[in-house]
Amino acid sequence: MESKWFIRIFALVIAILLYLSVSVDQRGSNYSAGSNNFSTTVEDVPVEAYYDQDNFVVTGLPETADVHLEGNSSIVQITKSLRDFTVYVDLTNAPIGIQKAELKVKNISDKLKVRIDPAVVTVNVQEKVTKEFSVEPEFNKNALEEGYTAEEPLVEPGKVSVTGGKDVIDQIAYVRAVVNADAPVNETFTRKADVLVLDKNMNKLDVIVEPNQVSVTVPVASPSKTVPVVIKQTGSPKEGIIIKSIEPSIREVILYGKKKVLDETPSIEIPIDVSNIERDTKINIPIKLREGITAASPETITVHISVEKEETKEISNIPIRYNGLAKGYGLSFVQPVGGETSLTVKGPAHVLKDLQADDFELFIDVNGLTEGRHEVDIQVEGPEDVKWELVLKTAIIQIAKT
Template sequence: MDKFVESAWFVRIVALLLTVLLYISVNFSDFQLLQKADKSSQNNSEVITDVPVQVYYDTENLFVAGVPDKVKVELSGPKSLIESAKRLRDFELFIDLTNVSIGKHRVPIKYKQISDKLKVTVLPEAVDVTIEEKVSDYFVVSPEFNDNMLAEGYQEEAVSVDPKRVKVTGSKSALNKIVYVKATLDVKEKVDKETTGTAKVQVLDSELNKLDVKVEPETVQVSISVKNPSKKIALRMFPKGTPPDGIKIKSIKPETEEITIYGKESILKEMEELVVPVEVDGIKKDTTLTVPIEIGEGLNFVSPQMIKVKVTVEGNPESEPEEDSGA
C-alpha cells in the first residue's frame, strides 16, 4: 500500500481529481452567477404612460363612446427590451369592434408588436363602450367671457365668435342631450381693448356634463370689444384740517366746476358730484393750491387728474406771545 501511495500513478490520479473538482467548482459558480443575472434581468418592470388606443370599427355608420384616448402599459422582463419598447414605441394598443353589434359592451384592450419575452399588462385591461348609429348636426356656438378679466372700469360691449356654427357628430342619444355648445375665451392679462383669442368648443348637457361627441372644428375664434364709459360730474371742495388761530377759510374755488370720470356705467349712474378734500393746515393768506383728484373702485380714469384750487381766507393770524426775558 505504501508503495502505491508513493508511486507516480497515485500522484497523477490525485492531481487529476483535484483538477476536475476545481473545474466543477469554478463553472458551478459561473453558472450560479449567470442564473442570478438572468433572473435579475427578468425582474425589471416599468409603466409607460400616455399610450394611445386605436379603435377598429365602421367609422362611416357607427359612433363609439367610452374609449379612453390614452392608457398605461406595464412591461416586465429584460431591461433592454423594455428600454427599446419605451424609446421606439413601435407597438400598438387597440380595440377591435369590427364584429361587435350595436349596444353596450365590455371589451379588452389588446396589443401587438411587443416582444413575447415581455409580460404586458394594459391599465385598464378592459373598458365599457357603447356602440350606436352615427348622426351629425350643426349647432350654434355661444361665445363667453369672464367679466372678472376686464380691466378696472371697463365693461363688455360685445362678444362674437367665428365660425358661428360647428358640426357635432356622435350617437343619437348624445346629440339629443345637447343643451349648451359654448366657447369661453381665456386670457392671461386684464382686457382694456378689443381682444381675439382661440377657444375650445364645449358640448354639454343640462347638468353641464361634457358629452362624448366629435366637434368640427374643435376650436373657434372668440372676439370681445370693450368700452370705457364716461360722465361729467360737478366738483365740490371741502376744507381738511385746521387753519391757524385767527384765520377763517372764506371760500375754496376750483379753476373748473366739473370733471370727466371714466368707469363702469353702474357706478357712474349713481354719481352726481365728486367731493375733493383740500388741506388747509398752515394757510395764513389767500393761496392757490394744486390738488390731485383721487378716484375710487370701479373707476379707472379722471380728466383732469390735477386741478388748481384758490383758497380765500379772512382775518389775521394771532401773534404768538413774546417770551418773558425776566429781570
C-alpha cells in the same frame, strides 16, 4: 425612416449587451438554465381601436395600457427596448351600446407570456352623428372698468360642427366660448377662445368640435351722458347788424368719457363769435372736449345764424315821471319844458314798426332832494330787443314847498 431604423438597431445592441451581462452574472452565480426567466412592465403603451370610424364613435377606451412581459431575459429586454408591438381592441363587429371589450396585443414574440393591464375595458359604441350648433359667447363683465359697459359679444364663426356618439350629441345643452381679459377693460377687444360643449349639468362632453376655437370680439363702450347744447354768443355785431337768432341743429349731444368727469359736466357750451357776421350764415362747429371726455356724438354741430339790418325810429312826447318826492313839496320841470322828451330807438324793422311812447318809461329819482333847482339823470325802461338813446339825457327841475 432612417432615424427609426437607427433607434431600433441601437436598442438591439443595448439588448444584446444586457443579455451578455445577464449571462455573465448567471454563470458567475451558477444560475441554472431554468432561472433565465425575466419579467418587466412596459408602461403607457398606446391603445389602438379598430372599428368603422366613418359611421361610429367609441368612448370609454383608455389612451394607454401597461403590458407585463415574462420570458427569456434577452427576448424580454429586446421587446421592451423596441416597443414595436401593438395593443389594440377589435370592435369591427361590435354592436351599438355599452359593452365589455378585451385588449389584445400583436406583433410580439410567442415565446413571451403577456398580460395587459387593464385586460378588459368598458366601451360605448354609438352611431356617429355630426350636428351644427351656434356658439354662445361668454364674458365676465366684472372685468370692466367702472362705468364702462359691454355690448353683446360677436363670434366668428358663429356656428361649429360637433361630432360624437348620438347619445352624447343628444346631451348637449350648451356650446360656449368663454373669453378672458385682464381687468380693468376699457376698450373693445378680440380674443381666441376654446369652444366648450357641455351638458345640462355643465359637465364637459367628449366630442370633436370643428373648429375648436373661435374669435370673440367684445364691444366695450365708455360711460356716456346726454347733455344740452348751450350757445354762448361772443363778440359784438357790426354797426347796423342785429343778430336775430342763433339756432343749433341739435339740442343735445352724447358725451363719452370717465364717469367722474361726466358727472361734473351739466352741458356742452358752443361759443359763437358774431363780430364778423353780416348776413344769414350756417357754421359747422367741432365740439371741444374737456380733459376726461373722450368723444362726442355728433362730433360737430351746425349752427344757423339769422341777422337783420338795424333801423332807427324817433319816438317823441314821452312823459318823464319822478320818484321819491318828499311830502309837502312840489316839482316842476325847467327843462324839458312840460316834462316830456324824445328817444332815438334802434332795432329790427318789424319791432320798431309797432313801438309807441307808452312802451317806454322815463323817470327821474328825486329821493333826498331839497328845495331848489336840480339837474338829475333821466332813466329809461323799455323793450329788451331794441337799443335807445335819449335826446336829452338830464332834466332840470325846481322843487318848492307847497
